[in-house]
Amino acid sequence: MIEYDCKEFKRDVVSLSSDIRSFAPQTIIAIARGGLTLAHSLSQSLDIRDVQVISAVSYSHDKQLSTIKITNIPTISTSRILVVDDIADSGRTFKEVMTILKENNPSSEFKTASIFYKKSSIFQPDFRLKEAKEWIEFFWEKF
């Protein structure tokens, strides 16, 4: 288990921002809840005022594969959009969110970012920093 603290987070936001900057996103969409804190700091670091949210909730069914329900789908009016989450774990959340966003906004360009990714994720974000090899306890999750 890794404790992911604020100091590491701030360094990671700086690194991610320098990777993302050339894309020049006009809107950040946070995948809630995991991506909210990252979206906030990236929006400050990259000076992007337009931050929106899309919600993804997993429901488990009798230990079978869970279902992901996507809600609060934002209406977008800009052309370059960055979608962020804390981790691409199974990758299913990113995959489903991006399918919906692209269907709804065929003329916008989307890129994705996360701090962590798993090698086994079926979706690899365009901007990603660190491979997750064990359970990560994010500072925004532990109270």
Next chain:
Amino acid sequence: MIEYDCKEFKRDVVSLSSDIRSFAPQTIIAIARGGLTLAHSLSQSLDIRDVQVISAVSYSHDKQLSTIKITNIPTISTSRILVVDDIADSGRTFKEVMTILKENNPSSEFKTASIFYKKSSIFQPDFRLKEAKEWIEFFWEKF
């Protein structure tokens, strides 16, 4: 100038959560961008999955009083809603946001929360922790 760091933030989330818990909110609305990180941690601490965002942007006009533009007004389906921002400074953002949300959702009960408040604020959140007597540099703003 006060540097507001992550350790103090985590203590403050615990304090705010214990004040808020009896209200039992079903939805948290973050006032973007300032309230995003707080909304995320409160949603974890209080175990509230439904987090939404409303955007408030100030525009200055030739050093006159600024205009606040409220966008991304969420559609709400729950009855107890907590609206959060990092600080009630002038209080104008909270005031305008709450006017719109209450007009649009007359049957919902709203409460508001912020970490900091100014004594001079025209809007005092229901749950607030600390009086802001000088400029506060939040850790999510400094990169």
